[in-house]
Amino acid sequence: MKKLAVGFPFAVVGMAAVGLVFAGAGRGGAQEDQPCPPDDTAPVAELDEHQSAHARTIVAVGERHDVPEFGLAVALATAAQESMLRNLDHGDRDSVGLFQQREPWGSFGERTHPPTAAKFFYTGGAGEQPGLLDIPGWQNMPLTEAAQAVQVSAYPDAYAKWEDDAWTWLADITGTPPPDNGCDPDDGEPDKPVGEDPPPLVDDPAALRARAQAFADASEAGLPDPFYGATSYYLLCAQLAARVHGHAHSGHISALDQWQAYTASGVAVTDGSPPPPGALLFYTNQPWGHVAVYLGNGKAISNDILDEQTGRQGGVYIVDTTEFTDGAWKLPYAGWAPPIY
Structure with a gap:
């Protein structure tokens, strides 16, 4: 697992190196979407106290909106890439918060209020930007494509490297084992052509x-x-x-x-x-x-x-x-x- 950097400036997608400033949960913005604090406040695997709290918030907000586990993993991987799961008060141009949402998504207070920022990611921004649940077919996309459909980043493949970590964090938070990528559930559809090749149909x-x-x-x-x-x-x-x-x-x-x-x-x-x-x-x-x-x-x-x-x-x-x-x-x-x- 990649260990997220803590305690020093770092670069995230579309950003120059920035200092870490944590916005308080009550700092402006809409408060109605703040979920009840998770009962378990223990650190999540290899995350510090702040990162763990933000990861748990992202999952709690998603569960409140009936987001399936894949969507929760997409959100965790996105926040890891965009902000290292830290509630940044500035970024590239007017980007702020866990998801580095830009000004049209909502007020500064809303975008730096982790529960509201997470809700925006799932259900869309205040300026009618599509959230994950608005993207047609997102459940069948690779994780990095689903994240990019929301974020529209200059680095569309960057989210992929956090996929394994996101599932590990999700398993730690929810107690659900990560998916076994070595096999696919039987969904009634023929499997895609992957795996070891059988003997060829041609002589050469x-x-x-x-x-x-x-x-x-x-x-x-x-x-x-x-x-x-x-x-x-x-x-x-x-x-x-x-x-x-x-x-x-x-x-x-x-x-x-x-x-x-x-x-x-x-x-x-x-x-x-x-x-x-x-x-x-x-x-x-x-x-x-x-x-x-x-x-x-x-x-x-x-x-x-x-x-x-x-x-x-x-x-x-x-x-x-x-x-x-x-x-x-x-x-x-x-x-x-x-x-x-």
């Missing part, structure tokens, strides 16, 4: 990866399809997947049509088993669906036309499979199928 996985890399390299260089000479192949995911496997066309009008055909014929795999290298990964986004080729070790080759969402120029890329479900795409994973053409 290295050759498949080399062929995939040739497509990606040609796309990056602005060159035509290295095997078929086309220039717009990256717009069609099903065609690209077929060509990676040595077929000019998929034989289907869309990836969704291809998946439905595989499902009807009984070759689709929806039991949550990990895909072998060479498998076709299917996603059931409407209306066309999406398909990529699994290359092994968590990597897949895919076209990418979501320029605005991904920040990449449309083309062909080799990416982590998590990009499809947890990255900019947010695609619903359906399962995998052998490359039958």
